[in-house]
């Protein structure tokens with residue numbers, strides 16, 4: 458159900474043409490002037506991916522799952538920062554009363570936020586998914602666990618030619634939508650962009666920025682990029698725990714094993730090979746920085762997203778490109794001890810979450826429930842810094858950092874998801890990129906780096 462004129466006064470209006478966005482055939486025609494590149498790469502090269510999202514929609518952006526913990530933060534970001542951009546947007550969820558309450562709360566906190574539409578939609582009601590998809594140029598969704606609830610909305614967005622962004626970190630869900638929807642989304646010119654949060658934007662955009670700078674400076678990319686998480690402070694929400702539990706419960710299923718055991722598990726079929734090996738599980742000393750490193754829990758999804766970006770961009774980073782992610786725990790004995798504790802802690806947590814009785818105990822007494830998450834103070838005081846070390850022949854040749862002064866999974870993630878949606882939707886934005894089930898860097902590249910930088914999530918290359 459779409460509640461419009463009487464509620465927010467916007468759903469009956471039409472969104473104007475998304476300016477600066479010629480239709481796809483024009484780009485393909487133009488791209489034919491560059492032999493030697495595939496159509497996808499040529500569209501990328503021209504830096505003018507044609508937004509073919511329908512222009513005749515009630516909203517630029519609908520945020521689905523707005524009543525959840527992360528959804529509320531995304532809604533607040535949109536209300537706080539985008540009233541001056543001519544944005545027409547709506548919040549969506551399955552419970553109308555909670556949506557009305559949320560909208561009232563947003564209006565009282567951000568009186569200048571302008572009209573906010575309401576869309577009532579349940580992911581398990583195909584009719585409401587169709588109406589939701591048809592109402593917007595871009596749908597951003599925080600309804601998770603995605604593997605449980607996500608696919609009907611992806612299908613509806615492909616069918617209605619609506620661009621889509623989400624926060625999934627569930628690799629088996631991404632693999633499923635690639636298998637089921639990539640070809641149709643490509644044919645329709647729709648961008649289904651998963652992993653637009655802390656997983657995997659810092660990894661994907663950091664690597665993209667580093668490689669683009671290497672190509673611009675040296676005429677060739679780095680042959681290896683290593684992501685070292687150097688500093689992180691943040692909390693966790695019940696929705697993230699629920700998604701993690703789903704992933705661990707499914708860990709032995711074919712779907713999860715197929716992706717997690719294969720470093721190229723999210724690559725296009727026929728391109729699931731390369732020089733990378735499984736993610737680091739133990740403690741190692743990095744040969745370039747000399748610091749100790751332990752496993753990074755998000756590496757199984759982030760690394761595969763970065764490799765998919767490379768494949769979608771016609772191996773712009775090279776066919777022999779290597780990518781890995783670790784947590785940097787510092788140098789000396791202290792660094793070694795911290796890396797050992799980290800590796801042991803991850804193993805113990807995974808073990809506890811695998812076994813039903815300990816999982817139940819953890820969820821009851823130690824972990825947040827759905828709808829709960831870190832306090833506003835903890836979100837404000839959170840931060841993260843990742844170093845991306847670009848290497849050739851084992852020596853570092855270029856560095857990039859990704860940094861934000863906000864809790865990575867919530868404060869910074871809300872900015873990343875909101876700005877991704879706006880990047881695809883707003884007049885004046887001309888995101889470069891490829892259609893299909895794609896990645897943040899292959900869909901939005903430089904345009905998203907610019908947007909995020911203006912909102913406090915900084916991707917910087919250091920010479």
Ligand SMILES: NC(=O)c1ccc[n+]([C@@H]2O[C@H](COP(=O)([O-])OP(=O)(O)OC[C@H]3O[C@@H](n4cnc5c(N)ncnc54)[C@H](OP(=O)(O)O)[C@@H]3O)[C@@H](O)[C@H]2O)c1
Nearest residue numbers: 524525526527580600601654655656694696697700827828
């Ligand atoms: N990538 C990242 O860095 C990152 C960061 C944060 C979160 N996440 C992911 O984002 C997701 C949400 O996390 P969260 O903590 O915000 O979770 P949450 O508070 O539990 O919110 C989940 C939302 O989904 C809605 N929902 C559930 N089933 C639905 C259905 N059938 N139809 C429509 N809506 C439905 C809920 O509606 P009600 O309000 O009506 O219950 C709620 O609004 C999780 O998958 C989490 O892993 C990822």
